[in-house]
Amino acid sequence: MxxxxxxxxxxxxxxxxxxxxxxxxKNLNSEDQQAQGEQNTLLTNPQHLTCILTRxxxxxxxxxxxxxxxxxxxxxxxxxxxxxxxxxxxxxxxxxxxxxxxxxxxxxxxxxxxxxxxxxxxxxxxxxxxxxxxxxxxxxxxxxxxxxxxxxxxxxxxxxxxxxxxxxxxxxxxxxxxxxxxxxxxxxxxxxxxxxxxxxxxxxxxxxxxxxxxxxxxxxxxxxxxxxxxxxxxxxxxxxxxxxxxxxxxxxxxxxxxxxxxxxxxxxxxxxxxxxxxxxxxxxxxxxxxxxxxxxxxxxxxxxxxxxxTYDTSKQxxxxxxxxxxxxxxxxxxxxxxxxxxxxxxxxxxxxxxxxxxxxxxxxxxxxxxxxxxxxxxxxxKAYNHFMAALKKSQQLDKKAAPPPIKPAWLPIKRNKKPAMPNNIQREADKDSMVSASPDPEHVGASSSLSKYNAATIAEWAEMYDTSNPLGVVRxxxxxxxxxxxxxxxxxxxxxxxxxxxxxxxxxxxxxxxxxxxxxxxxxxxxx
The missing domain is CATH 2.130.10.10 (YVTN repeat-like/Quinoprotein amine dehydrogenase)
Incomplete structure (x- = not known):
């Protein structure tokens, strides 16, 4: 296919x-058949749920x-x-x-x-x-x-x-x-x-x-x-x-x-x-x-x-x-x-x-x-490591020498939480955001620089893609x-x-x- x-x-x-x-x-033994009867009861009596799942x-x-x-x-x-x-x-x-x-x-x-x-x-x-x-x-x-x-x-x-x-x-x-x-x-x-x-x-x-x-x-x-x-x-x-x-x-x-x-x-x-x-x-x-x-x-x-x-119990x-x-x-x-x-x-x-x-x-x-x-x-x-290396390099060098890389589409962006506003002001802000909204740069081929990403975004990327610590865990x-x-x-x-x-x-x-x-x-x- x-x-x-x-x-x-x-x-x-x-x-x-x-x-x-x-x-x-057909293949249930006698104990299972008894439980099968309880399962049928379950269809009309939800109180049996815990018992059935446990067994x-x-x-x-x-x-x-x-x-x-x-x-x-x-x-x-x-x-x-x-x-x-x-x-x-x-x-x-x-x-x-x-x-x-x-x-x-x-x-x-x-x-x-x-x-x-x-x-x-x-x-x-x-x-x-x-x-x-x-x-x-x-x-x-x-x-x-x-x-x-x-x-x-x-x-x-x-x-x-x-x-x-x-x-x-x-x-x-x-x-x-x-x-x-x-x-x-x-x-x-x-x-x-x-x-x-x-x-x-x-x-x-x-x-x-x-x-x-x-x-x-x-x-x-x-x-x-x-x-x-x-x-x-x-x-x-x-x-x-x-x-x-x-x-x-x-x-x-x-x-x-x-x-x-x-x-x-x-x-x-x-x-x-x-x-x-x-x-x-x-x-x-x-x-x-x-x-x-x-x-x-x-x-x-x-x-x-x-x-x-050689068997040595001290050697694992x-x-x-x-x-x-x-x-x-x-x-x-x-x-x-x-x-x-x-x-x-x-x-x-x-x-x-x-x-x-x-x-x-x-x-x-x-x-x-x-x-x-x-x-x-x-x-x-591998792609994350290459992207982050290119991102850091573009920060250190002139953009003409090292243009910022394009962010892979699968790297998530965590938006900063905005402070709460009164409802009437929030509605106006929502309208403005809808008018000015544009596609995420990852979908239009825009370049990225490290400074544009907040700390929460960088931290989330590290939790999912950073393999530098072999004793850490990767989500x-x-x-x-x-x-x-x-x-x-x-x-x-x-x-x-x-x-x-x-x-x-x-x-x-x-x-x-x-x-x-x-x-x-x-x-x-x-x-x-």
């Missing part, structure tokens, strides 16, 4: 629709992933996973779907009594290329479904505890990774050669001491991040995975980088951003961007024998990339930016997602526990609120970066879209 005329890469998403999946009473009887979406293998220009498709079902939806720009662009195309039910799913990822049949959806949860099984007909293709078994996250290798759609309560990451192959032994690599040993919550692939497919309840973030350099059948999976006992110093709470989301790392911990109200010193994916991949194996960080600290490289890792994510409360299992593609603006999305979704545009940090570039109590669990981006879907409690999905004029927000409850 081509962006509309006038679309800008600087645009951040707007809310297009709020999608509420119809309650699935969380509504099914909840925990994960969302866009199908990454569609041809460019195709309508994007995403899957949202909850306890007993995965919903597959298509986003469409047709006139028929102008109010609500979301269309359900498949519902996959998991009727296993012990199933309680919380993670999903995409793959495809290596032979026919039909889309496959992998789902997993507390029963420690990964179930692979053919999305077109909703049938179960295979079940991957091997973990000794529940599975909390699934990801697909960007380099190979047949390779997926799972993070489990058994403290290990397993690398699985869906290729026909590995049917008898689909687990081709096991990341365990001295890596983690407690349940894992998050796993992520590097774009090259050769590095894996893992994190969880033990506050530890590990990076593993994968060896070449076998192409043919193997009886026993490759086992890595030690990660090539390990630290518990980035966060002080359980780490429920970790991801690569190029060679940099993004991570979030419960109770901290920040997402941290940081780098491993000495690591570059352009260098040869280290072997398992290169991983640091071990790294194969800076085995010896020097004056030129005095730390194993460096904090870069802390993104402010307020009002998350005691909730955990709340995950961000960065959109990152060559030639596109990278945008970070995260939803908190108070019905707010935050967005940051990484290109704005969101855009914050969107929705009605109702909503706890965000995961965000997903379409391949072109136009659509962002955020899922969470109450069986709700928020559909955000970039590069579109304001639309009427539609809240719908599609049937199964």
């Amino acid at each position: 081509a962006p509309p005329p006038g679309a800008s890469e600087w645009d951040l998403p707007r809310l297009r629709a709020s999608f509420i999946f119809q309650d699935d009473s 969380c009887i509504f099914p909840e979406f925990f994960d969302v992933k866009f199908y990454p293998y569609n041809p460019p220009g195709s309508p994007p498709i995403f899957a949202a996973a909850s306890k007993k079902h995965a919903v597959v939806c298509r986003l469409s720009q047709t006139k028929e779907r102008e109010a609500n662009p979301c269309e359900i195309i498949q519902v996959i039910r998991d009727d296993d009594e012990d199933a309680s799913n919380c993670a999903c990822c995409w793959s495809k049949d290596p032979r026919t290329h039909r889309p496959w959806l992998c789902v997993a949860g507390s029963d420690a099984k990964i179930k692979v479904y053919d999305v077109k007909d909703g049938t179960l293709v295979t079940v991957l078994v091997g973990h000794g505890g529940g599975i909390n996250d699934l990801v697909t290798s960007p380099a190979d759609p047949s390779i997926i990774a799972s993070a489990s309560d058994d403290t290990t990451v397993r690398i699985w192959s869906l290729a026909a050669a590995h049917t008898q032994q689909p687990c081709v690599c096991l990341l365990g040993g001295e890596g983690h001491a407690w349940d894992l919550l998050s796993v992520a692939f590097h774009n090259t497919g050769r590095y894996v991040l893992s994190s969880g309840h033990d506050q530890v973030i590990n990076m593993w350099a994968l060896p070449e995975l076998p192409k043919e059948h193997v009886d026993v999976p490759i086992t890595l006992h030690y990660p090539h980088f390990s630290t518990s110093e980035v966060h002080s709470g359980l780490v429920d989301c970790v991801a690569f951003y190029g060679d940099l790392i993004l991570s979030r911990a419960c109770h901290e109200d920040v997402i941290v961007l940081w780098r491993i010193e000495g690591f570059s994916s352009d260098d040869p991949v280290l072997s398992p024998a290169d991983a640091p194996t 960080t071990r790294s194969a990339y800076t085995p010896t600290l020097t004056p030129e490289r005095p730390t194993h890792f460096t904090r870069l930016i802390q993104f402010h994510t307020p009002e998350c409360g005691v909730q955990f299992f709340m995950r961000f997602r960065m959109y990152h593609a060559p030639g596109k603006h990278s945008i970070l999305a995260f939803a908190n526990s108070k019905s707010r979704t935050f967005f940051w545009d990484m290109e704005r940090f 969101a570039h855009k914050t969107l609120n929705i009605d109702g109590a909503f706890v965000g669990r995961q965000a997903g981006w379409s391949a072109d970066g136009e659509w962002c879907v955020v899922v969470g409690n109450n069986n709700r999905a928020l559909i955000y879209q970039r590069n579109m004029p304001p639309k009427r927000v539609e809240t719908s409850t599609p049937g199964v």
Whole structure:
């Protein structure tokens, strides 16, 4: 779908629709059924509201992933996973779907009594290329479904505890990774050669001491991040995975980088951003961007024998990339930016997602526990620094030598508050302002100088765009609120970066879209 005329890469998403999946009473247990009866009462008795919300009887979406293998220009498709079902939806720009662009195309039910799913990822049949959806949860099984007909293709078994996250290798759609309560990451192959032994690599040993919550692939497919309840973030350099059948999976006992110093709470989301790392911990109200010193994916991949194996409880960080600290490289890792994510409360299992593609603006999305979704545009940090440097330079030099720069349209202006005036004088002043009003200089290409901006404006810019203090926090570039109590669990981006879907409690999905004029927000409850 081509962006509309006038679309800008600087645009951040707007809310297009709020999608509420119809309650699935078929899969409720006896306790849930009792609560379901209370929910029906709620429709006529608002006094039950607090009780119902506290018991969380509504099914909840925990994960969302866009199908990454569609041809460019195709309508994007995403899957949202909850306890007993995965919903597959298509986003469409047709006139028929102008109010609500979301269309359900498949519902996959998991009727296993012990199933309680919380993670999903995409793959495809290596032979026919039909889309496959992998789902997993507390029963420690990964179930692979053919999305077109909703049938179960295979079940991957091997973990000794529940599975909390699934990801697909960007380099190979047949390779997926799972993070489990058994403290290990397993690398699985869906290729026909590995049917008898689909687990081709096991990341365990001295890596983690407690349940894992998050796993992520590097774009090259050769590095894996893992994190969880033990506050530890590990990076593993994968060896070449076998192409043919193997009886026993490759086992890595030690990660090539390990630290518990980035966060002080359980780490429920970790991801690569190029060679940099993004991570979030419960109770901290920040997402941290940081780098491993000495690591570059352009260098040869280290072997398992290169991983640091000496266990020293006094060392909270071990790294194969800076085995010896020097004056030129005095730390194993460096904090870069802390993104402010307020009002998350005691909730955990709340995950961000960065959109990152060559030639596109990278945008970070995260939803908190108070019905707010935050967005940051990484290109704005660079543009802000260039603008401020040019602004200061124009103040110091003759305007002919350094003409004042044009203010970017996304930098807000805070107007000085005027003292209160009697009503009759205020009305006359309002008339004068309407007559003399002119478009903001940012929209007509006028130049700027530092002296024309008040202190409140400069301070607000710094809160949103100044990254000079790695221990400070950067406010969101855009914050969107929705009605109702909503706890965000995961965000997903379409391949072109136009659509962002955020899922969470109450069986709700928020559909955000970039590069579109304001639309009427539609809240719908599609049937199964």
